Amino acid sequence: MPTPTLRTDRLSLTPYREADEDDFVALFQDERVACWMGDGVVPSEDADRALFRRIFSKVYATDLFDVWAVRKDAELVGHAEIKHTDEAGGHEVVYALAPAHWGHGLGREIATAVLRHGFETLGLEQVHATVDARNEASLGLLDGLGFRRLRDVEEPDGGTTRHLALGRPSRVTAP
Numbered sequence: 001m002p003t004p005t006l007r008t009d010r011l012s013l014t015p016y017r018e019a020d021e022d023d024f025v026a027l028f029q030d031e032r033v034a035c036w037m038g039d040g041v042v043p044s045e046d047a048d049r050a051l052f053r054r055i056f057s058k059v060y061a062t063d064l065f066d067v068w069a070v071r072k073d074a075e076l077v078g079h080a081e082i083k084h085t086d087e088a089g090g091h092e093v094v095y096a097l098a099p100a101h102w103g104h105g106l107g108r109e110i111a112t113a114v115l116r117h118g119f120e121t122l123g124l125e126q127v128h129a130t131v132d133a134r135n136e137a138s139l140g141l142l143d144g145l146g147f148r149r150l151r152d153v154e155e156p157d158g159g160t161t162r163h164l165a166l167g168r169p170s171r172v173t174a175p
Contacts (some may be wrong), residue, residue: 008109013068023076024052032099036135040057077101080110088128119168125168133160
């Protein structure tokens with residue numbers, strides 16, 4: 001099933017378009033974003049361009065997992081995905097937001113939309129997140145959504161990655 005469009009009050013999460021490449025690269029080249037993604041190092045611009053092309057040639061072409069461009073009005077302001085990872089031992093939510101949009105609740109909107117998709121559309125029983133233990137904003141956001149800490153993983157570089165999980169919300173039915 002192709003990546004669906006998701007909507008929140010202020011955002012639309014849509015499949016990337018080829019024309020998004022420069023904005024995608026700019027987001028992932030921003031040191032304030034890159035420090036919280038992957039191994040925390042800003043990759044080369046060429047590596048980010050290759051990653052963008054793989055979204056089309058591998059992820060979308062084979063329906064590997066869902067990955068979205070996050071837009072506010074027409075502007076690309078972030079990135080989101082939900083995918084199975086061996087490191088997390090299940091499906092993991094991943095999101096990034098351009099620093100100009102931090103502190104306005106958009107990260108929560110992104111995460112909530114992706115989680116709803118994971119639980120309601122994909123039928124997941126649990127969703128994971130792995131977050132650098134120094135990323136207080138993301139940890140606070142996930143805590144507010146009900147994620148619980150499973151364990152801390154000490155990284156070879158001396159950092160710590162916090163592994164969190166959220167179970168499917170229970171459904172309450174009216175009597």
